[in-house]
Amino acid sequence: MxxxxxxxxxxxxxxxxxTARDLGNALNWVLSCHQQPTCEYEVYRNIASDGSQGLLEIGFGQRLAQFDLDTLKAQFLARYEQQICIDTxxxxxxxxxxxxxxxxxxxxxxxxxxxxxxxxxxxxxxxxxxxxxxxxxxxxxxxxxxxxxxxxxxxxxxxxxxxxxxxxxxxxxxxxxxxxxxxxxxxxxxxxxxxxxxxxxxxxxxxxxxxxxxxxxx
The missing domain is CATH 3.40.50.1000 (HAD superfamily/HAD-like)
Structure with missing residues (x-):
């Protein structure tokens, strides 16, 4: 009881x-900047609570090792700040x-x-x-x-x-x-x-x- x-x-x-869609929008913007395939909502939704690193890991997958993670995080956060409440x-x-x-x-x-x-x-x-x-x-x-x-x-x-x-x-x-x-x-x-x-x-x-x-x- x-x-x-x-x-x-x-x-x-x-x-x-x-907040998942706005976080996903930032993720997909970063992916596009690096000529990577974007990520579907159904794929990133349940990762949305895991912060920038979790989203970048799901978006880039094994390709993440080819990039500087700190740079990607900075790009992600900058974009998210700019459009923090569009679809939230x-x-x-x-x-x-x-x-x-x-x-x-x-x-x-x-x-x-x-x-x-x-x-x-x-x-x-x-x-x-x-x-x-x-x-x-x-x-x-x-x-x-x-x-x-x-x-x-x-x-x-x-x-x-x-x-x-x-x-x-x-x-x-x-x-x-x-x-x-x-x-x-x-x-x-x-x-x-x-x-x-x-x-x-x-x-x-x-x-x-x-x-x-x-x-x-x-």
């Missing part, structure tokens, strides 16, 4: 925001969930591995996130997920003990971080999870197929 959460923390990409949307049900949390006076925040400068560029496009109490990015602290430090830091900011917080994410590192931080771990099945990830083996406390499912537990 899960206890009622007193606070909620979210991953960003693949949990609150569907919040997942269906996210606004309903956020409205419900706000109405119930349950503080919530974001803990992401996305670099801070990109997080700060992206979030203002979504007014539903105005009530967010804390944002911790991948380079805010000395450690990032799956280390628990970003989650425990966020818990300190919203002044709620970790054992009363639920952390929701779509990657194994999210669940590992939540467990290490003594938080209730929740898998966003609607996010960037494919059969190859074997999410059932992550042993999370809860698996949800829609964001608003969380409201049933308040």
């Amino acid at each position: 899960l206890g009622k959460p007193k606070g909620i923390l979210f991953d960003l990409d693949g949990t609150l925001l569907d 949307v919040s997942f269906d049900g996210v606004t309903t969930l956020i409205d419900g949390l706000n109405s119930a006076n349950i503080p919530w925040g974001i803990v992401t591995n996305k670099p801070q400068w990109l997080t700060e560029l992206l979030l203002p496009h979504f007014t539903e996130f105005d009530a967010c109490k804390v944002v911790v990015s991948g380079d805010t602290l000395a450690k990032r997920k799956p280390h628990p430090l970003p989650l425990t830091y966020a818990a300190d900011v919203i002044d709620i003990a970790p054992e009363h917080i639920w952390y929701i994410g779509d990657a194994k590192r999210d669940i590992d971080a939540a467990k290490a931080a003594n938080m209730t771990s929740v898998v966003a099945n609607y996010g960037y999870i494919g059969p190859e990830h074997q999410a059932s083996s992550w042993n999370a406390d809860l698996y949800i197929d829609q964001p608003q499912t969380i409201l049933q537990h308040l």
